[in-house]
Amino acid sequence: MRTLCASTLIGEFFVIGFAGLVAMKDPDLSMSTVWTVSGIAMFLCLVLCGLVTRPGGVALGWALQIGLIASGFVVPTMFFLGAMFAALWWASVHYGRKIDEAKARFAAQADTA
16 A cells, blocks of 8 residues: 555655646745645655555545645646545555555465465
8 A cells, every 4th residue: 555655645746846836826825835835735745655554644645635626726727636636545545455455365375375
């Protein structure tokens, strides 16, 4: 699960950075506000890569997905991109757990053989 989720989070890291560049064009937003919010979200992506298998890691990932979708109020394209990354996050968690279970089964079978 860790590999799939980390891959999704690294993709989000870059998308958040590019969304920050787009948000800078909004005259109602200060550059410091845009980069503070974007920087915190990008940092959270990197930290979550290491925390995803710990208790609460997946829940924090879902919170990040909600924040990414909500950023569509500032950069409208982020509604679509946020929804796509939320779907990728779900798939990463869902299929990652299945892969982890299969690996555990194969390891148990190899130990008994």
